[in-house]
Amino acid sequence: MTKQFHDRSLSADALDQIFREARSYNGWLAKPVSDEQVHAIYELMKMGPTSANMQPARIVWVKSEEAKEKLASLAMEGNREKILTAPVTAIIGYDIDFHDELPWLFPHTDAKSWFEGDQEGRKQGAFRNSSLQGAYLMLAARALGLDCGPMSGFDNAAVDEAFFGDEPKHKSNFICSIGYGDPKSIFERSPRPDFDRFNRIA
Template structure:
């Protein structure tokens, strides 16, 4: 039997954690980005597919390129954040399955099945993006996941010549409390679930 985490840990990840729109000037180091990845990579995906591919935009040049593909509301967030992660999905993730899932010919499940490839890449890279948010929070960083960008432009700027397509983006840093809105409501158990 595994003991539940204490309330402080649950608060940090979910109950009091917030989505940030701005950050302090405190930098995020490459060592911290590696810590995030080394924690989040253990989150489960279907048949260990692990389709997520990340570009960490830390340089002014990378931030400018990404901001140019973002909405007017999101571009300033990207420019000011210490890091923005582009969370992409490798549409040929199945080529790594002989190593990642060696006890079955999982690659054969996907080759030539574009519908299954798209569905699996999107579902599992989204799961991995959520693990990134949780890992960042556990390691003392804040995040701001976003849509509001032109995916084709992001793909052209960061994934040209590859099999990776953009899923979503997320800013990272030490959150500025002045940048958050009042806490928004969530659906109650009875509204969102049923027990069958």
């Protein structure tokens, strides 16, 4: 039972759905994910905080059979069936030139100037913050009653060419299949450490 620290805390059932009972699925039930659900995931995901509201994530939602086959062909063998059978797989990428959007995304100051002339710094910022946005995507999907199967294990350069070829400053980070997970596709949950093992309060 979760201790209620504040009257705005989520219910124990909600926390179970998003965290404690949520799993990373390897197989999927034959139930579709609609475009409306995809839009709903994004509408929640985009509200998560990023540095200077940079919003560097660039996402391709792979739904068509042709796109699934293309993506699966660029993944390691163990991930191919996961992609082919999932209703949708999100390619979470990032834009190295995210700073071009900052004048309207972060209008309080000239944030674009912070990143001009520093492509390496932009790469680091885009990768870090797109990783955050990918995590928000998974939490949003779970909150909406869907399951997730995040993956690396693919040829990033080949995926960039195949799915971001017209935008050379867009690079893939990781992928995440989304749908209704098949309980038969998961194994017993791996251990999670107690607080004291990896934490300290200074």
